[in-house]
Amino acid sequence: MPFLSLRDVTKAYAxxxxxxxxxxxxxxxxxxxxxxxxxxxxSTLIKIIAGVVAPDSATIEVDxxxxxxxxxxAAHRLGLRFIHQEMNVVPALSVAENIFIGRRYPVRAGILVxxxxxxxxxxxxxxxxxxxxxxxxxxxxxxSIGDQMLVRLSTAFLSEPDAxxxxxxxxxxxxxxxxxxxxxxxxALRDIRAAGGSVLYVSHRLDEVxxxxxxxxxxxxxxxxxxxxxSEITHDDLVAMMIGRKVEExxxxxASAPSPxxxxxxxxxxxxxxxxxxxxxxxxxxxxxxxxxNAGQRELLRALFGDLAMSATTIRLGSAxxxxxxxxxxxxxxxxxxxxxxRSEGLVLSRPIYENVTLAHLVDHSIGGTLLNPRGERRFAxxxxxxxRLKARDTGQRALELSGGNQQKVVFARALSGNPRLLLLxxxxxxxxxxxxxxxxxxxREMTAKGMAVILVSSDLPELIGMCDRIAVMRSGSITxxxxxxxxxxxxxxxRCYGRPAPVAA
Amino acid sequence: MSAVPNLLRRYGTLLxxxxxxxxxxxxxPETFMTARNWLNITQQLSMLMVVAAGMTIVxxxxxxxxxxxxxxxxxxxxxxxxxTAGYPVWxxxxxxxxxxxxxxxxxxxxxxxxxxxxxxxTLATLTIFSGxxxxxxxGKTISGRAIPESFGSFAREGMPLGEWxxxxxxxxxxxxVAIVTVLAVWVLLEQTTFGRRLYAIGGNIxxxxxxxxxxxxxKLIAFSLTGGxxxxxxxxxxxxxxxxxxxxxxxxxxxxxAAVFLGMTMSEHNEPRIFATIVGVLILGVLDNGLTQMSxxxxxxxxxxxxxxxxxxxASSISRRRR
Numbered sequence: 001m002p003f004l005s006l007r008d009v010t011k012a013y014a015x016x017x018x019x020x021x022x023x024x025x026x027x028x029x030x031x032x033x034x035x036x037x038x039x040x041x042x043s044t045l046i047k048i049i050a051g052v053v054a055p056d057s058a059t060i061e062v063d064x065x066x067x068x069x070x071x072x073x074a075a076h077r078l079g080l081r082f083i084h085q086e087m088n089v090v091p092a093l094s095v096a097e098n099i100f101i102g103r104r105y106p107v108r109a110g111i112l113v114x115x116x117x118x119x120x121x122x123x124x125x126x127x128x129x130x131x132x133x134x135x136x137x138x139x140x141x142x143x144s145i146g147d148q149m150l151v152r153l154s155t156a157f158l159s160e161p162d163a164x165x166x167x168x169x170x171x172x173x174x175x176x177x178x179x180x181x182x183x184x185x186x187x188a189l190r191d192i193r194a195a196g197g198s199v200l201y202v203s204h205r206l207d208e209v210x211x212x213x214x215x216x217x218x219x220x221x222x223x224x225x226x227x228x229x230x231s232e233i234t235h236d237d238l239v240a241m242m243i244g245r246k247v248e249e250x251x252x253x254x255a256s257a258p259s260p261x262x263x264x265x266x267x268x269x270x271x272x273x274x275x276x277x278x279x280x281x282x283x284x285x286x287x288x289x290x291x292x293x294n295a296g297q298r299e300l301l302r303a304l305f306g307d308l309a310m311s312a313t314t315i316r317l318g319s320a321x322x323x324x325x326x327x328x329x330x331x332x333x334x335x336x337x338x339x340x341x342x343r344s345e346g347l348v349l350s351r352p353i354y355e356n357v358t359l360a361h362l363v364d365h366s367i368g369g370t371l372l373n374p375r376g377e378r379r380f381a382x383x384x385x386x387x388x389r390l391k392a393r394d395t396g397q398r399a400l401e402l403s404g405g406n407q408q409k410v411v412f413a414r415a416l417s418g419n420p421r422l423l424l425l426x427x428x429x430x431x432x433x434x435x436x437x438x439x440x441x442x443x444x445r446e447m448t449a450k451g452m453a454v455i456l457v458s459s460d461l462p463e464l465i466g467m468c469d470r471i472a473v474m475r476s477g478s479i480t481x482x483x484x485x486x487x488x489x490x491x492x493x494x495x496r497c498y499g500r501p502a503p504v505a506a
Numbered sequence: 507m508s509a510v511p512n513l514l515r516r517y518g519t520l521l522x523x524x525x526x527x528x529x530x531x532x533x534x535p536e537t538f539m540t541a542r543n544w545l546n547i548t549q550q551l552s553m554l555m556v557v558a559a560g561m562t563i564v565x566x567x568x569x570x571x572x573x574x575x576x577x578x579x580x581x582x583x584x585x586x587x588x589x590t591a592g593y594p595v596w597x598x599x600x601x602x603x604x605x606x607x608x609x610x611x612x613x614x615x616x617x618x619x620x621x622x623x624x625x626x627x628t629l630a631t632l633t634i635f636s637g638x639x640x641x642x643x644x645g646k647t648i649s650g651r652a653i654p655e656s657f658g659s660f661a662r663e664g665m666p667l668g669e670w671x672x673x674x675x676x677x678x679x680x681x682x683v684a685i686v687t688v689l690a691v692w693v694l695l696e697q698t699t700f701g702r703r704l705y706a707i708g709g710n711i712x713x714x715x716x717x718x719x720x721x722x723x724x725k726l727i728a729f730s731l732t733g734g735x736x737x738x739x740x741x742x743x744x745x746x747x748x749x750x751x752x753x754x755x756x757x758x759x760x761x762x763x764a765a766v767f768l769g770m771t772m773s774e775h776n777e778p779r780i781f782a783t784i785v786g787v788l789i790l791g792v793l794d795n796g797l798t799q800m801s802x803x804x805x806x807x808x809x810x811x812x813x814x815x816x817x818x819x820x821a822s823s824i825s826r827r828r829r
Contacts (some may be wrong), residue, residue, distance in 0.1 A: 003821075029729065067570065190593075265767045305716075307715075326720075327715060327716050327717070328718040328719070328720050330718070331717070331718040332718075337716060339713075339716055344710070344712060344713070345712050345713055345716055346713055346716075347710065347713055348705075348706045348709035348710045348713050348714065349707065349709065349710065350709045350710075350775045351705065351709050355702065355705075355706070359702075359703075359706055359714070359717040359718070359719065360718045361718075362699045362702060362703070363699060366699050369699065370698050370699055370700070371697055371698060371699075372697055372698060372699060372701075372702060398775070414717065483540045
């Protein structure tokens, strides 16, 4: 008998169907993957399980008995635990307090918080993940992003005798983790499975899913496909199920070689936490920036974009000297930026697509620089939307109604809106589904074919190797070396990121 | 979710407004639904409309200006003091408006360049501007011969609209000023790149900044305009009572913020919109007018108005909660 079973789940938002009769069953003692492109209905299904969103219709059973998931509290009572995608920590509180957020603190004498018990229980939750290096009394703000993520994950492992955990739902839990930290998490998940608990695992990282999970449910356009045992299918089968067609290549081939002409050169750059460093990109070239988390990649892009105070001995954009003067100046000079967090840094979610697309060069789409010309803006956004393969009802649709991949395409449309000479990309495909990823790669290729130079920061090593001409490796705020991407292996690149000497080729 | 609660959320406030009008109409069949009464309401409300329109500008960015009442008082006093010093009407009024723009810019500097929260910054300047008004006026009402006749008569006059039921009807000058201001703010917020950028800041300040929106400069300008509109309202009030008093604007701030919030309950994504704000102003004004005519005690009136604001905002928040 399955632990959790949802059948014929339907849900529409304002008439737009998100789920059309999806089915999901999770057995006890299994790690079950939930896969699908962005917009396929994954988040909606998870929100329904969490009791945050009410389905229009569904048959829900827990342990074979009909169950109501009508509130987060009800889901919690049934033993469901959630790690949602968005980071939510309170930086000013301690690690232990963060682990206990939303739970009742242990008390003594009826009203006083039992700090010792709180800390002990928190330590125990961390230990379930094999973590002993984090002091539970430290303030959350003092932890690295990876450690913060581990703390968040550990909240699911808090023991609660009155509502024992039965199913752990994890939405992209490894997005901000290093390989070692991820491995620790996988070990904990396997322990849960061995003890008869269940895991519902959501991830875009196929390798992870293939290695960790027993079965997968693939969602496509709000309908579900049961993959059967993952050990019996291939990576490509799974991708084909997700996008509904076969994929030949993960990365589109470059249309032309980079020109010998330099597009952007910087020497002796220093900014808070980075430098001194130098780099150069040619026209039509994609320069990758590799490195471990927080090696200064984000700061480098921000400094080049003029959003971070910096100094440099030389900066040349094309043949002219360039002086960073803030984002406004950068856009005008032909430098475009796709920030890492599309929801908090990229988009004005409450506003329509066309307003987001024209925002960086609004003056060019206005009458005399002052009066708005919404009709012209819509036309412009629609044509740029086509060229980035944006799927939307119309350009008046609010950005928040789009799936993650389409939101990212809106950010790209804006970046391309002024025909930039230099495109700065920070993790452009993070949290983007397979189909949209390929679209984004194609857009980048098309732009470089027209002579645009690209600096691509990414933690996805295959992406760097598949897309870039050269890759600069950053460590502790400096560029330690720059290598040709062609023929590079993931392992060799990772070793360079860690600063380990490349193993001698056999 | 079905369409009915959705409609209720968007139009609930308007529906409530219609209901309020109906109740007054039935209870006051002689006096309420007359052109004269409505023109009277718009004149009484003209100052609040101007301030609320200015308040909408900063609230679009998600900011507040608590100092508009003091700014209005200060501008009224400045104009009256200039009259006493013998300045002609056009010069005194212009300088009064300039003072409004300057104190607004001061708020803008505090908020955008120094980075103080608008709530705190304008709470402090509320007191400062009020203090300035008291110092300039010596704490007294400035009235009498110092105020030019043409300045006081401006508020009493208007544009004749013809006759209605044997009574001459005129559109009060103050109402005209309010309408022009509201239209100007509408053009600014809805038809210009400036307004578009303010809405972008209100929606996501970080994304706006990274998209090249000059956030600091725009905040500075927006706060200046809010200050300017508050000054205009203060000068209108001074004209209406042909005098200036250092506390005359004190009631404006809370009502202006209430009007914007009432208006926000009518907008789809809870954004301040200028015409919705004006409906908010009308709701407040009509309630006051009708209840006064029905001889409801002024303390009870306060209670009712506050309750109705809460009701509208609560209804809109509740219908938004679970989607």
